[in-house]
Amino acid sequence: MAAQTLGMDRDCFEDEHEWFRETVAGFVARELMPRREEIREQRAIPRELWLQAGRQGLLGIGVPAELGGAGVRDARFNAVMQEELARAGMAYASCFGIHTDVVAPYLLDLTTDAQQQRWLPRFASGEMTTAIGMTEAGAGSDLAAIATTATPDGDDWIVNGSKTFITNGYSADLIVVAARTPTEGERRSITLLAIEAGMAGFSRGRKLDKIGQHESDTAELFFEEVRVPGENVIGEVGQGFRHMTHALATERLSAAIANLAHAVANLEITLTYAAERKAFGRPIGSFQHNRFKLAEAVTEAQVAQTYLDRCLTAQVADKLSVEDAAKAKWWSAEVQDRVIDTCVQIHGGYGYMEEYDVARAWADARVTRIWAGSNEIMKEIIGRSLGFGDPR
Numbered sequence: 017m018a019a020q021t022l023g024m025d026r027d028c029f030e031d032e033h034e035w036f037r038e039t040v041a042g043f044v045a046r047e048l049m050p051r052r053e054e055i056r057e058q059r060a061i062p063r064e065l066w067l068q069a070g071r072q073g074l075l076g077i078g079v080p081a082e083l084g085g086a087g088v089r090d091a092r093f094n095a096v097m098q099e100e101l102a103r104a105g106m107a108y109a110s111c112f113g114i115h116t117d118v119v120a121p122y123l124l125d126l127t128t129d130a131q132q133q134r135w136l137p138r139f140a141s142g143e144m145t146t147a148i149g150m151t152e153a154g155a156g157s158d159l160a161a162i163a164t165t166a167t168p169d170g171d172d173w174i175v176n177g178s179k180t181f182i183t184n185g186y187s188a189d190l191i192v193v194a195a196r197t198p199t200e201g202e203r204r205s206i207t208l209l210a211i212e213a214g215m216a217g218f219s220r221g222r223k224l225d226k227i228g229q230h231e232s233d234t235a236e237l238f239f240e241e242v243r244v245p246g247e248n249v250i251g252e253v254g255q256g257f258r259h260m261t262h263a264l265a266t267e268r269l270s271a272a273i274a275n276l277a278h279a280v281a282n283l284e285i286t287l288t289y290a291a292e293r294k295a296f297g298r299p300i301g302s303f304q305h306n307r308f309k310l311a312e313a314v315t316e317a318q319v320a321q322t323y324l325d326r327c328l329t330a331q332v333a334d335k336l337s338v339e340d341a342a343k344a345k346w347w348s349a350e351v352q353d354r355v356i357d358t359c360v361q362i363h364g365g366y367g368y369m370e371e372y373d374v375a376r377a378w379a380d381a382r383v384t385r386i387w388a389g390s391n392e393i394m395k396e397i398i399g400r401s402l403g404f405g406d407p408r
């Protein structure tokens with residue numbers, strides 16, 4: 017079965033990706049969906065589901081086979097996983113995507129053999145879940161303003177500070193934390209450290225109350241004189257900024273793929289609703305205004321899909337630029353917002369009721385213009401690539 021978006025064939029996938037899609041879709045249908053209300057109440061993915069995902073080979077796509085993974089570095093598998101999870105809910109794509117698409121490149125590309133032996137088997141099995149801690153109360157878009165510090169003490173580092181809005185933050189066993197390691201005169205000296213559950217001085221706040229994505233845990237993290245051994249430094253000391261940009265294109269394309277899949281799933285639901293729901297004796301989709309809104313939504317989604325598939329093909333060939341990934345992330349978030357807003361409007365009052373998927377989706381989607389680099393920051397990146405730097 018070839019991948020399609022609203023009836024449009026997509027030729028960027030091979031058979032093996034579609035088989036993997038069936039595995040992910042099966043996991044969603046059998047494991048996630050029956051527990052979706054419980055997950056929303058708990059505001060977190062239960063550990064058994066992480067373990068189940070690990071057993072089904074969803075978590076260790078790029079992890080070497082001898083360390084328990086599939087040993088495949090092919091972004092199309094990650095894309096398939098993001099699509100199928102996002103169709104079920106943005107928070108699923110976010111929680112698992114932070115692990116498989118955001119943290120994975122750090123643990124696969126920047127770690128020593130000893131670190132890989134220590135972390136990757138449990139990363140692939142789901143026994144160790146992960147998060148990434150960059151954002152702070154005073155440093156979101158402006159990561160250079162990070163105030164958390166890591167001070168050398170013999171072979172160890174002493175970490176002080178806090179992080180906020182961290183996805184999986186409440187439950188993660190290992191968090192890749194960006195901390196300032198001042199070297200004289202260098203404002204941007206940042207180092208990445210793996211902070212692990214149970215380290216003395218590391219604590220977490222409550223699960224933050226979000227307006228949507230109630231399936232994910234998002235938390236504040238606090239570090240008070242946390243002693244982190246030198247063997248937990250990820251990559252090179254002082255090179256955190258360079259390391260954080262290394263996988264940005266991958267992360268942003270992953271976010272974009274989830275955005276669009278989420279919009280498309282809700283549009284499919286809405287097309288069915290518009291055919292079944294009647295007003296004035298006619299299906300509501302047959303009113304010209306609604307028909308035009310649906311035509312616009314389908315067109316926008318398919319045009320966006322074509323661009324994302326092109327970006328995915330470029331990524332597989334290791335040719336995706338940071339600017340093109342920024343365009344994909346920005347545009348997909350805008351399309352997602354517009355499409356899902358249309359879905360809510362076409363559902364009428366039911367579109368505002370929590371029990372309807374489109375209502376949840378509307379609240380879930382709002383953050384995608386803000387996180388993973390806001391849309392304004394994406395436009396900055398694109399604008400700069402056109403030769404227009406900041407005049408200051």
Ligand SMILES: Cc1cc2nc3c(=O)[nH]c(=O)nc-3n(C[C@H](O)[C@H](O)[C@H](O)COP(=O)(O)OP(=O)(O)OC[C@H]3O[C@@H](n4cnc5c(N)ncnc54)[C@H](O)[C@@H]3O)c2cc1C
Nearest residue numbers: 148149150151155156157181182183386387388389390392
């Ligand atoms: C649900 C959720 C999950 C998240 N998960 C994580 C996570 O796992 N790990 C993590 O580290 N972070 C995470 N974040 C944080 C997220 O990445 C930040 O919220 C985001 O980068 C924006 O930072 P900020 O909130 O500090 O906003 P600010 O940086 O204060 O920005 C406020 C507004 O100003 C705009 N702005 C800022 N600078 C400029 C500029 N130069 N030009 C034009 N406009 C500008 C922004 O676009 C935004 O609209 C998460 C956030 C949320 C809400």
